[in-house]
Amino acid sequence: MTPEQKLKHLGLILPTVPTPIANFVMWRQAGSLLYLSGQGPRKEDGSTVVGRLGLNRSVEDGYKDARQIGLQMLATIRQAVGSLDRVEAVIKLLGMVNAEPSFGDHPKVINGCSDLLVEVLGDAGKHARSAVGMGSLPGGMSVEIEAIIQIKDA
Template sequence: MKVETKLKEMGIELPEMAAPKGSYIPVSRTGNLLFLSGQLPTQNNALIYEGHVGSDVTLEQAQEAARLCMINALAAIKATIGDLDQIKKIVKVQSFVNSAPGFVSQHVVTNGASDFLGEALGEKGKHARTAVAVPELPLGSPIEIEMIVEVE
């Protein structure tokens, strides 16, 4: 099944890729690999949640934010290569979770991203992963996720 058809069945419409918030490019391509800059959980260029997971943001909200990061990542991929069906494999996902002191479920937060990729891309969405706690993130975001993607 085509990726965009699957996304539509899931009720997802990819947003336009937002302009970078700093001096970088959203996607860097070398050969058949795409290195995606960190994606934030934004809609209409605004964060959907702000603050530390475990105090300001619930686990469930953080999982939703992780999912939104992946929707934004797919939008960045589409803007770069034009066709999501050119994705061969999500190679690696690296998740940074803005964590309150004592919050130790970064891996569970990041499941929101991993589960979405598996649902949207099937076998192509299975990946290696890192999920780490950080004390702060840009704009007060609760999560930032970057990826390495192999394409045709």
């Protein structure tokens, strides 16, 4: 089953790719590599999910936030290259968690995105990854994730 077929089979609907809020683009391709700008989780109305892990967001909340970012990343990939079927491999994720200093479950939060990418892309979704805590994130967002994706020739 192709990634596009898998997406339909799972009943997943990709959100609209957000418009950048500053002087940058959501993606940039260099050769076969597609660099995705960092994104935070967005609600259906387009507003950002805010909160701090270990204070007012739980690990389960953070996992859902990271999964939402994964859906947004898939939408960004599709916008950039036309189809998820062109993904050769997810190379690297950088997951940043807005967390209290005592919070230590950053990897469990970022698993929300990682699990989704493997669910939809199969082995091509497996990736290298960093999951780190931050003292703050833009707009108070709970999680921010950026990625590097390898794309197949059209």
